[in-house]
Amino acid sequence: MKRLTPIFWMSLGLVSLTLSILLISDLMIGLIPDQAAQIFTYRQKYSEAMAIQYSLLAQRGDDQAIQQALDLLVERNADIQSVALVLESGEIMAQAGPHGALWNQPSGGHSTADHIQIPIFNGDLHWGTLQLRFPSPDTGAWANVLDNNWVRFLALVMVYGFLGYFLYMKRTLRQLDPSSVVPMRVQAAFDVLAEGVVFLDGDDRIVLANRAFGLIVDVNPSDLIGSTLDRFEWTSPDTANPLISYPWKAARLDKSLNLDVPLVWERMGQTVKKFRVNCTPIFGERKQVRGILVSFNDVTELEGTIQELELSKTELEKLAHQDPLTGCCNRRALFEAFENQWDRVQRDGTDLVCIMGDIDHFKSYNDRFGHAVGDQVIQIVANVLSTALRPLDIIGRYGGEEFCILLPGQTCVEGMLVAERLRENIERLASTAIRTTSGQKITMSFGVSAAILGASDHLELVAQADKALYVAKENGRNRVEQWTVDEAVAESAQAEKLMSHSVS
Incomplete structure (x- = not known):
């Protein structure tokens, strides 16, 4: 069986890095709209439009026309399972479909994605409520997942990104050796990444560090060449579980990916930044580890926001009791x-x-x-x-x-x-x-x-x-x-x- 080349593993690591950037960007700024929220908004607006029509019929007191309209609504709309017009007193004035069996009153009186209720007014008087039962959105089925544009986009990035990285690095990188000169095009390619990226050789010396990592540690990237990552004060964020081995050393020892490892960088005993570190070993022809690709994702602000939310949750629970x-x-x-x-x-x-x-x-x-x-x-x-x-x-x-x-x-x-x-x-x-x-x-x-x-x-x-x-x-x-x-x-x-x- 033909051995996988170092270029293959480097390309796989870069694709993982790119996908991580896209996923984190989606989590932080919401690149993709919430499909369930869109369905709920559409059903809410549709129900409001129907409520306006029934409000006009209510003002005229045309009960027969209301019943006919409800029957037509269920008959012509496959997405509506049942509908009912409930008076202020709670009495069902008119309904279509098996509404009694399908309707479960939402807690708090608020609408949900499959239970929409809109108030109807006769002039300024609250006359009743329009209740519409929709099918529950099924976002967990595999068919729906594969039909999701965001999943398709990630799959496209994974396939074509891997091919692009593979072909590019095959033409520009010949060996990963501390004495090798990293092509400027490779350096420029990694400098555009927002995450800090470092290439380590077989002795854990830095061969390449992008601009983002230089900004993280406040050192010019060229001055880092030949040194090691051990020069910085890396610790574990969990004081109960101290750091036993650096993740890049563990990845080299285990000859496997070491992903999403939490690290804290300290300077003069004080926490400066918090990271999630991904380490990808790069293998030679004889499956020896020739180097390690290390990426540093700065989560300092993200974890600060999470802590603030936890404190706010604690305060709200305290106020509630x-x-x-x-x-x-x-x-x-x-x-x-x-x-x-x-x-x-x-x-x-x-x-x-x-x-x-x-x-x-x-x-x-x-x-x-x-x-x-x-x-x-x-x-x-x-x-x-x-x-x-x-x-x-x-x-x-x-x-x-x-x-x-x-x-x-x-x-x-x-x-x-x-x-x-x-x-x-x-x-x-x-x-x-x-x-x-x-x-x-x-x-x-x-x-x-x-x-x-x-x-x-x-x-x-x-x-x-x-x-x-x-x-x-x-x-x-x-x-x-x-x-x-x-x-x-x-x-x-x-x-x-x-x-x-x-x-x-």
């Missing part, structure tokens, strides 16, 4: 944590304490000092409560001036002690933290319940603690009360008494 005024869990995050803790109680047989707390006479702060001072009172109370809890405890703003606290693994007796400590801290610390309240004392009332007291689910546990809080309010405020089974019996007796009184 935190109360903006207090920094505690909002109601949604509180109940998510409550459900998880309740599941743990059912699974492990542990206890869970729920404490409901409410600021006493809170309305008076808003009335006397304004809502800004009322917000300060809520913030101070939340801070005092949070600092007195364990890291595993959960505190959330239940609503207004009311807070809910979960104590995993605590008993009801321990929960009563915690609630009493919280009450004392509020009475002692909260009032002194706000000077504008003119010395008016800030106090809280607390209600305590625990899973062991017989709640059927987490919602009932909250209700029990809330009823105990109500008792604390009724008994003079600034106190802690525990929900008991006797209270449940008393409530039931009171309810029966009221029912019998109403009957008599």
